[in-house]
Amino acid sequence: xxxxxxxxxxxxxxxxxxxxxxxxxxxxxxxxxxxxxxxxxxxxxxxxxxxxxxxxxxxxxxxxxxxxxx
Numbered sequence: 085x086x087x088x089x090x091x092x093x094x095x096x097x098x099x100x101x102x103x104x105x106x107x108x109x110x111x112x113x114x115x116x117x118x119x120x121x122x123x124x125x126x127x128x129x130x131x132x133x134x135x136x137x138x139x140x141x142x143x144x145x146x147x148x149x150x151x152x153x154x
Contacts, residue, residue, distance in 0.1 A: 087112040090142040100143060108153065109143040119143060
């Protein structure tokens with residue numbers, strides 16, 4: 085399976101699991117690290133709410149796919 089990140093063709097290795105146990109994305113190493121960095125460095129100027137939200141949307145394959153999940 086390929087990474088669900090918008091326009092990524094790398095192999096997915098890291099399922100992202102929501103609170104209800106369902107997978108909302110499946111990411112490659114690079115994009116999994118991006119999500120982790122956003123969580124760990126949330127208070128830094130480079131990583132904040134804007135970047136976190138953008139990363140969540142990209143992880144789901146873009147805005148249209150993210151909206152379809154809801």
